[in-house]
Amino acid sequence: MATKILTEHINVPGIETFDVYRKQGGYTAVEKALKTMTPEAIVEEVKKAGVRGRGGAGFPMGMKWSFLAKPEGVPRYLVCNADESEPGTFKDHYLMKNIPHLLIEGMIVSSFALGANKSFIYVRGELMYVINILEKAIAEAKAKGFLGKNILGTGYDLELVVQPGGGAYICGEETALLESLEGKRGNPRNKPPFPAVKGLYQSPTVVNNVESIATAAWIVNNGGDAYAAVGIGRSTGTKLISASGHIRKPGVYEIELGLPVEDFLYADEWCGGIRPGHKFKALVAGGSSVPILPANLALTLANGEKRLMSYESLSDGGFATGTMLGSGGFIVFDETSCIVRNTWNFSRFYHHESCGQCSPCREGTGWMEKVLHRIEYGHGHQQDIDLLVDVAKKIEGNTICPLGDAAAWPVASAIRHFRDEFQWHIDNPSEATKPGAVYKGEMALV
Amino acid sequence: MIDLRLLSRTTIYMEDVKPQLLKVTIDGIEVEVEPGTTILQAARKIGPEVAPPAMCYYQPLKASGGKCRACLVRVAAGSAKDPRPMPKLVASCLTAVQDGMIVENTTNPQVIDARNGIVEFLLLNHPLDCPVCDQAGECDLQNFAFDHGKVTTRYEEERRTFEKQDIGPYIQLHMTRCILCYRCVFTADQITNKRVHGVLGRGDASEIGTYIEKAIDNDFSGNVIDVCPVGALTDKTYRFKNRVWFSKPVDAHRDCPTCSGNVTLWYRGEDVIRVTARKNEWNEVTEFICNTCRFEKKKTSDWTIEGPTKISRSSVISANKYRADTVKPAFGQRLAAAEYKAIHDERDTSQLGIQQLAPERFAKVLPSALDPEP
Numbered sequence: 032m033a034t035k036i037l038t039e040h041i042n043v044p045g046i047e048t049f050d051v052y053r054k055q056g057g058y059t060a061v062e063k064a065l066k067t068m069t070p071e072a073i074v075e076e077v078k079k080a081g082v083r084g085r086g087g088a089g090f091p092m093g094m095k096w097s098f099l100a101k102p103e104g105v106p107r108y109l110v111c112n113a114d115e116s117e118p119g120t121f122k123d124h125y126l127m128k129n130i131p132h133l134l135i136e137g138m139i140v141s142s143f144a145l146g147a148n149k150s151f152i153y154v155r156g157e158l159m160y161v162i163n164i165l166e167k168a169i170a171e172a173k174a175k176g177f178l179g180k181n182i183l184g185t186g187y188d189l190e191l192v193v194q195p196g197g198g199a200y201i202c203g204e205e206t207a208l209l210e211s212l213e214g215k216r217g218n219p220r221n222k223p224p225f226p227a228v229k230g231l232y233q234s235p236t237v238v239n240n241v242e243s244i245a246t247a248a249w250i251v252n253n254g255g256d257a258y259a260a261v262g263i264g265r266s267t268g269t270k271l272i273s274a275s276g277h278i279r280k281p282g283v284y285e286i287e288l289g290l291p292v293e294d295f296l297y298a299d300e301w302c303g304g305i306r307p308g309h310k311f312k313a314l315v316a317g318g319s320s321v322p323i324l325p326a327n328l329a330l331t332l333a334n335g336e337k338r339l340m341s342y343e344s345l346s347d348g349g350f351a352t353g354t355m356l357g358s359g360g361f362i363v364f365d366e367t368s369c370i371v372r373n374t375w376n377f378s379r380f381y382h383h384e385s386c387g388q389c390s391p392c393r394e395g396t397g398w399m400e401k402v403l404h405r406i407e408y409g410h411g412h413q414q415d416i417d418l419l420v421d422v423a424k425k426i427e428g429n430t431i432c433p434l435g436d437a438a439a440w441p442v443a444s445a446i447r448h449f450r451d452e453f454q455w456h457i458d459n460p461s462e463a464t465k466p467g468a469v470y471k472g473e474m475a476l477v
Numbered sequence: 478m479i480d481l482r483l484l485s486r487t488t489i490y491m492e493d494v495k496p497q498l499l500k501v502t503i504d505g506i507e508v509e510v511e512p513g514t515t516i517l518q519a520a521r522k523i524g525p526e527v528a529p530p531a532m533c534y535y536q537p538l539k540a541s542g543g544k545c546r547a548c549l550v551r552v553a554a555g556s557a558k559d560p561r562p563m564p565k566l567v568a569s570c571l572t573a574v575q576d577g578m579i580v581e582n583t584t585n586p587q588v589i590d591a592r593n594g595i596v597e598f599l600l601l602n603h604p605l606d607c608p609v610c611d612q613a614g615e616c617d618l619q620n621f622a623f624d625h626g627k628v629t630t631r632y633e634e635e636r637r638t639f640e641k642q643d644i645g646p647y648i649q650l651h652m653t654r655c656i657l658c659y660r661c662v663f664t665a666d667q668i669t670n671k672r673v674h675g676v677l678g679r680g681d682a683s684e685i686g687t688y689i690e691k692a693i694d695n696d697f698s699g700n701v702i703d704v705c706p707v708g709a710l711t712d713k714t715y716r717f718k719n720r721v722w723f724s725k726p727v728d729a730h731r732d733c734p735t736c737s738g739n740v741t742l743w744y745r746g747e748d749v750i751r752v753t754a755r756k757n758e759w760n761e762v763t764e765f766i767c768n769t770c771r772f773e774k775k776k777t778s779d780w781t782i783e784g785p786t787k788i789s790r791s792s793v794i795s796a797n798k799y800r801a802d803t804v805k806p807a808f809g810q811r812l813a814a815a816e817y818k819a820i821h822d823e824r825d826t827s828q829l830g831i832q833q834l835a836p837e838r839f840a841k842v843l844p845s846a847l848d849p850e851p
Contacts, residue, residue: 199679216676221543221571387657387676387683389544394598397681401634418631425594428565429546 033300034261036249036269037242038285041129047164049171052132060248061177064140065185068251073144077247079255081267086112086203086240087318087358088433089342098227099145100235108236109142109150110212111244114196114203116155117318118380119360122271123241125283127154127161131168135191137244139177140251142189145237149190153208156198165193200384204432205238206230207386218388219432240358242271263289266341270356272301276363279303289344291337292316293330296363309365310476313449316345317357319377320437322444323370324354326477350444366476369469370452374445375403381438392435395426399442406453409460416453420446449474499576503527504584516569516580517548521759525789528759529582530592530621532599532706533658534570536761541663542570545656547595547621551588554579566591589625596626602637602681603707604653612708614721614793617760618656639684644674645692647699647713647772652684655709661685661701668765669695685709696735699771703754703762714772715751719743722793724750726786731779735767741786742777749775758789 045051052058064073078093099107111134115123127134134152142150154162169191172178180188194212196202202211206220209231230236246268250258259267266288275281278296280303286295296311297304305311314329315321332338333352338345346353364373382400387393399422402415423439430436446453452470456463463470498509503520504527510519518536521528529550534542542548548570552563557577566588569580582588600622607613639652657676662685665672673694674687687693693701702710724743731738743751752771754762774780788795 201679221568382680385680387678387680388659389546390595390598390656391546393657393681393683394601398598398601398632398634414631425591425598429549429591429594431543431546 033285033287033290034269035285036258036261037126037133037245037271038130038283041126046130047132047168049132049168049175052130053175056252057132058136058172058177060136060251061139062183064143064251065183065187070144070146073140073247073251076250076255077144080246080250080258081255081265082243082246082250082258083266083342084240085242085246085270085358087117087320089356092239092243092246095227095239096141096145096237098225099237100228101146102235105234106149106232107145107147108231108234109138109145109147109244110205110208110231110236110238111138111150111152111241112203112205112208112238113152113154113158113241114208115241115358116198116200116203116384117320117358117360118377119273119275119315119362120318120358121273121275122283122359124158124161125273126241126245126271127158128164131165132172133245133248134165134241135168135172135178136248137246138191139172139182139189141237141239141244141247143187144247147237148188149192151212151231152191152193153196153202153212154193155203156195159195162193162195169193199386200380201386201432201434204434207432208238209236218386219434221431261287263287263339263341264343266343266356270340270359272340272359272361274302274361274363276361277306277309277365277368278363279306286340288339288341290340292340292345293337295340295361296330302361302363305363305365309367311363312366312368312474312476313364313370314354315360315362315364315441316354318360319362319380320433320440321355321357322350322353322440323374323448324352324444325448325475327475328352328448329354330477350440351447354444367467367469369407370445370449371403371407371456371463371470374442375400375407377441378403378438381434385434385438389431389435391426392430392438395422395435396438398422399426399438403442406456407463409456409464411453411457411460413457415457416446416450419443499574499578501574501576501578501580503580504582510574512573514574516550516552516567516572516574516578519574520569520580520582525758527582529569530617530624531570531759532617532621532656533660535660535663535704536759537763537765538660538663538667538704541658541660543568544659545595545599547592547599549588549591549595551581551585552578553581553585592625593627596622597630597632599656600626600630601632602653603656604636604638606654609717610654610708611711611716611721612654612705615760616708617706637681642686643692643713644687645694645698647768648693648702649711649713649716650685651709651711652686653709654707655685656707657683657685658706660704660706661710664701664704664765665693665695665698668700669697671695696767696769697765699768700754700762700765703756703765706760712751712772714775719745719750724794726788726794728755728783728786729780730783731770731774731781733767733770736770737764737766738770739764740766740770740780742780742782747777749777749780755786 040046040055074096082092083089113123138150199217201207202217204219207217211217226236262268269285269287272284284301295301311326313323313325315323333348342356345356378400382396385392385396402419405411419442423443426435427439451472455470500509501519506523508519508523529548532545532547549566550569551566554560556575642650644650662675673691676683677686678684702712724745726741726743729742741753741755742749754766757763
């Protein structure tokens with residue numbers, strides 16, 4: 032049985048209530064942190080744990096915490112990014128819905144470590160029922176003296192605010208989230224200054240993903256070294272993976288980082304393999320914005336070794352033969368899926384979600400979507416594939432926030448690995464536009 | 478076109494030299510600037526030859542910039558202490574210079590490529606109705622497209638269009654031309670007492686609007702026309718009356734109780750057809766003016782005339798309006814004159830009515846070109 036850090040007690044009946052959670056050893060981290068540890072010691076433990084941001088970018092959480100500016104007389108804020116809207120990612124939703132007190136415990140410990148007296152959980156607006164669950168849990172914790180004024184008699188005050196967002200994908204970008212939290216239009220800010228210096232209300236702010244914050248409680252209880260012992264290399268600890276697509280057992284799984292992709296995909300403990308009678312065609316390993324990989328490259332590295340579920344192994348080979356762990360949205364495609372249609376679908380999403388602030392993303396995402404739509408519906412031109420590559424190249428890296436990159440990568444990678452399929456759509460429009468028509472040419476199916 | 482190799486030998490030192498000045502090299506030209514200066518401002522100190530284009534950045538407006546990405550540059554060395562290059566192209570309007578920073582602007586093909594891409598993106602949904610646009614001739618996008626655009630477009634789909642909107646008695650909004658630079662939003666935020674317009678919608682469906690077509694009614698609302706880099710916000714008292722290159726700008730002032738009263742009057746013949754705020758060489762308003770000055774004082778008798786507005790010789794506005802010998806030769810002219818060679822053309826042009834320029838007249842036009850000064 033693999034180590035479970037976040038989901039160990041998730042199936043205990045009634046775990047969403049304070050009493051059951053407490054009985055399973057909940058809130059001991061709050062007691063330990065507030066009564067026996069200094070904020071600096073907690074930051075040190077998190078640094079030792081080497082836990083990397085679980086929202087997608089994979090930036091070490093302890094480093095982020097230590098960058099927080101600490102000017103005198105200015106409040107500091109911790110903001111939990113629960114605006115999970117990446118297509119293919121649904122782990123935070125699962126965690127907050129089932130075990131809300133884990134996040135709250137993590138928030139208390141992290142806020143204490145950062146010296147924040149008011150912390151926010153920014154939840155995606157569509158998840159109204161999760162917001163209700165969180166608010167109920169916060170009320171319970173407050174009634175038991177774990178939140179509010181003078182927590183456990185230690186003199187530390189913390190107020191937790193749950194803020195529903197409007198459901199915009201862009202508000203998952205940390206600075207857009209802060210703008211939205213301030214009540215403004217959710218446009219990403221230009222960086223620098225980074226939130227660690229000027230964030231929410233121009234005060235130093237740390238923005239962390241739900242899953243990252245939830246690990247803090249375990250790290251306080253068991254120590255950073257124990258956390259770092261799990262996982263592989265610089266990818267320490269466990270990761271929640273939201274598995275979806277053409278697999279036998281879709282769902283959220285907590286895995287130790289370093290598990291081979293092949294085991295995760297085929298073992299009964301996790302995905303249980305491709306649906307019966309079908310073959311593995313392609314994989315999006317970390318949510319829709321990471322590059323798509325064909326089956327052979329998804330399972331093995333360029334040098335023939337097994338590809339592992341870790342930050343390093345998934346990005347091995349750069350964008351030529353690799354991808355990214357991202358937010359852990361594991362989307363599996365079998366041979367019945369049309370990559371052109373899928374790419375168009377992703378592209379449509381990014382077109383719809385672009386905030387429209389900077390020109391490459393505002394105009395480029397729409398352009399890519401229209402060209403892909405044209406190819407998918409049998410009106411593609413021979414030069415369209417090169418056009419898409421060029422447009423993607425001109426968006427990538429030239430935008431204010433990473434949404435431009437997120438829109439460009441799936442298109443560029445789909446063309447890189449499945450160019451023949453695009454070409455087939457352009458060459459055989461009448462065949463390709465038949466209902467259910469899929470490219471059947473040469474490709475690596477597993 | 479200016480030969481940058483010649484420029485690169487020059488080192489420009491600013492007048493008030495202080496010990497803590499930062500040294501930055503842009504396209505091979507060194508300049509010293511105060512801490513906190515952005516790359517764009519440093520490049521502007523050197524001159525228009527190396528200044529990156531700016532479609533959204535507007536120096537008088539706080540928080541502007543970063544949106545159009547036209548001013549992207551490559552930082553080849555971050556600073557003297559940490560000479561690593563920056564991984565991505567950076568927006569020069571927002572990035573502060575560090576001591577020893579090396580910036581590549583027009584000398585880097587990656588930057589030029591990105592900039593060509595930006596023009597293409599900005600023109601995707603732009604109507605290109607320059608022949609009937611009031612902004613033509615003084616349009617930032619037109620100039621930017623001239624420098625970096627392609628002759629053809631690769632975009633085949635339908636362009637985004639909007640109905641024209643009247644926002645108040647003086648201003649018309651033609652959203653189809655807008656490039657969403659946010660300058661008018663910042664203007665309304667920073668120089669009027671209440672902003673009633675903003676960006677609605679998102680992505681390529683975003684638009685400048687007043688929500689339920691509210692009128693922009695404010696003493697300083699007319700300034701949004703001046704800050705607009707394209708012809709999206711136009712002066713209704715001037716619309717379709719003239720082409721800018723037929724009008725002659727003259728600096729004038731009046732004793733205005735609301736604003737500074739320093740304006741530019743645009744004459745056509747004897748008539749003042751338009752009043753705008755004065756702009757500097759970067760097309761930025763130096764002093765914002767009130768609506769009374771802009772829209773209601775259109776008689777010469779309302780104003781004290783100061784003299785002709787200084788207009789860059791390269792601007793279409795200056796065409797046919799100034800005698801060559803009243804204009805101080807710019808760097809480019811000096812360069813051109815230095816390389817001047819008599820054209821040995823065997824065709825006889827005397828029959829074609831082309832006036833031959835006598836050498837002594839040439840000397841008068843370009844005095845410094847023949848001077849022995851360096």
